[in-house]
Amino acid sequence: MTVPDNAIWDRKGSLIVSSGTVGLDLSEFRFRFQTVAAETQTPNTLYVRVYNLSPQTLQKIGTNASTEFTTITLQAGYGNNYGVIFQGTIKQTAVGRERNTDNFIDIWAADSDEWYNFAVISRSIAAGQTPEQVINAIVAAPSVNGVKPVKFAQDASGLIVGAAPGLKQALSRGKSIFGLPRDYARDWAAKYGYRWSLQNGEFVVVPITGYRPGEAVVLSSSTGLIGVPAATQDGVVVRALLNPRIRIGCLVQIAPGDINHITTQQFGLTAANTLPTATLATAAGFYRVMEASFSGDMRGQEWYVDLICLAVDISAADQNQSVAAA
16 A cells, blocks of 8 residues: 555644543644554553643543543644554553643553453353354353453454464363463464554454465655664564554555665574564565554654564465464
8 A cells, every 4th residue: 555645744632532432632732642552462552742731621631530531542644644643541640841831641542451460250151152152252252250341353253264284173081261361362372373462452362374365554754754664583673654544463565675684693502493484574565463553643743653563474375374483
């Protein structure tokens, strides 16, 4: 997808704190932010600093029982390419001043951490259930202590197919589950060859050897690529202009000539081909996003996304088997 030149400069952002259906729009104030998201089984985080709110507004934001707003939603992008990059619960706040005329509130938030830390499920799974039905039961079951369940990402149903042998084999006997759903989800993922993560209140499950479906986000000098990406032993490291279409597990495409390649000598290795294949640049230029950190300043220059990606081969017959083997 090519981004029109005028869209690159049409930057916009939105910051809303809310509780239930009642919210407060802070978008007109200056704010700076940084999100940290990864394909790991831990909550993503947000740090944001908002400037020059009134004392009355400051008292409404926080984690105390007396505060009015406890949920925060951050949207950002360019032109029509604009969307949610973080949604979660406010965990901590701090108020201060940078100078005599400018006060601020710092907000730290986490994504789906209440489900991750406190949800407890208790239910029975009947014999004959498929692994897909099992993971749905684990994730969507109501918590016995009132914590709201998370929901599957809309594209998850297309990812629960054919990633590992035995995925469609029904359980020969039923079983009972009691405890933290995250622990049962980890056991399920390890057994059937998946990674799962929590992304903006959704449970995202992707085969270890696959990626989320959808069109790859093309990154080039004309579509927001900044500097020169580098293929390292940890993956391909990329910086680009902020793009909400880039999500954990999705594909990005970068021309091979735009990437600096590493050599084995950089790591003191002498044998050829000793680096994992998935860390290297590929001829087709397709990469799966493993980590994404969005940062921006509504009154400053910063408006970026920093990525760590792994090489994939989309020519594979089954997209669920497409990540280059390590």
